[in-house]
Amino acid sequence: MSDPERPPAPPADGAVEPGRSGPLIFERHRKADGRLLILYRAAREDAAAER
Amino acid sequence: MGELRFNDLRGEHVDYAIHRQERTFLPPADHCPLCPTGPGGEETEIPFASFEIAVFDNRFPAFEAPLGAAEVVVYTDRHDGSFATLAPTRARELMWVWRQRYIELGERADIDYVLIFENRGVEVGVTLHHPHGQIYGLPFLPPVPAAEALADERLGGCAPCELLRRELRDGRRVVYANAETVVYVPYAARWPYEAHAVLRAHRASLAECSPAELAALADSLQALTRGYDVLFERPFPYVMVMHQAPTGGEGHGAGHLHVEFYPPLRTADKLKYIAGCEQGAGTFIVDALPEDTARALREAIARAG
Numbered sequence: 167m168s169d170p171e172r173p174p175a176p177p178a179d180g181a182v183e184p185g186r187s188g189p190l191i192f193e194r195h196r197k198a199d200g201r202l203l204i205l206y207r208a209a210r211e212d213a214a215a216e217r
Numbered sequence: 218m219g220e221l222r223f224n225d226l227r228g229e230h231v232d233y234a235i236h237r238q239e240r241t242f243l244p245p246a247d248h249c250p251l252c253p254t255g256p257g258g259e260e261t262e263i264p265f266a267s268f269e270i271a272v273f274d275n276r277f278p279a280f281e282a283p284l285g286a287a288e289v290v291v292y293t294d295r296h297d298g299s300f301a302t303l304a305p306t307r308a309r310e311l312m313w314v315w316r317q318r319y320i321e322l323g324e325r326a327d328i329d330y331v332l333i334f335e336n337r338g339v340e341v342g343v344t345l346h347h348p349h350g351q352i353y354g355l356p357f358l359p360p361v362p363a364a365e366a367l368a369d370e371r372l373g374g375c376a377p378c379e380l381l382r383r384e385l386r387d388g389r390r391v392v393y394a395n396a397e398t399v400v401y402v403p404y405a406a407r408w409p410y411e412a413h414a415v416l417r418a419h420r421a422s423l424a425e426c427s428p429a430e431l432a433a434l435a436d437s438l439q440a441l442t443r444g445y446d447v448l449f450e451r452p453f454p455y456v457m458v459m460h461q462a463p464t465g466g467e468g469h470g471a472g473h474l475h476v477e478f479y480p481p482l483r484t485a486d487k488l489k490y491i492a493g494c495e496q497g498a499g500t501f502i503v504d505a506l507p508e509d510t511a512r513a514l515r516e517a518i519a520r521a522g
Contacts, residue, residue: 187313187314190314192317201273202273203272203273204271204272204273205265206313
């Protein structure tokens, strides 16, 4: 490991951080116990129709 | 918090995560922690009424910050099915999820290797049937990618590139191919139906792949897993592992993206065990030739369509 003294920065408590990965939009949530939860969904508006 | 020890005799790390002894074990479908949370129902790991793909920190992590990570990737909010039965669109989207997690976890200073994998079937220790995989962020370079780096040295270049050239020249063990990827049973497979899905172009990781390559990889993985299920006309257990470049430390950035499948079945109802010679000598004894299992698998993939 390169630097164990530098842990990752979690998102701020209660914040929902949006992001993008290719055709996906994602949102980061913080669960009640502090664990990270990321929800991904297709960016296309017709995504639901395609499924 | 677990404890990481180094086994000096083997030259490898062993992770003690004793809290995992208490993890959820094969709950009934109506208590699945990976399903969405129904109205008025008990809150699951995903407190939303529906979702497409979800990733969350494992409640029973084998690794966790500041020395690694353990995440669960839920492929769909539908409890039944498998990676093979996902809509092709969803399988392609999953490649982008894996890519995003590889990049983000790989940027962490405490993670040297991002291991994306799926265990399917009780035969390989699955404790939840809902379609899902896992990601470990390991705070060291584990033995398997270290051995692949040695293979690069032994073969005088990228080993997966050279092995792919050999498989394409021979052709007998290729079970599926598309424009960007090739799937084959390796010449010296350790499991009867082991298969590797390999990018034709040299790509160290998902991060280097084009959208077309990610789509082709999803197509190959689904073709293979559908073929597996047709092979013995039963859900086919496997361990699926994505091999990519280490993200830190020794060997950082060097590798060739490929996905290896280690299925434990040798017939429809018989398992291959890791027994004396495999554990004691590190030498696998296999009951079937790769050329024969590749032929059967190729036909099964064709039948699966």
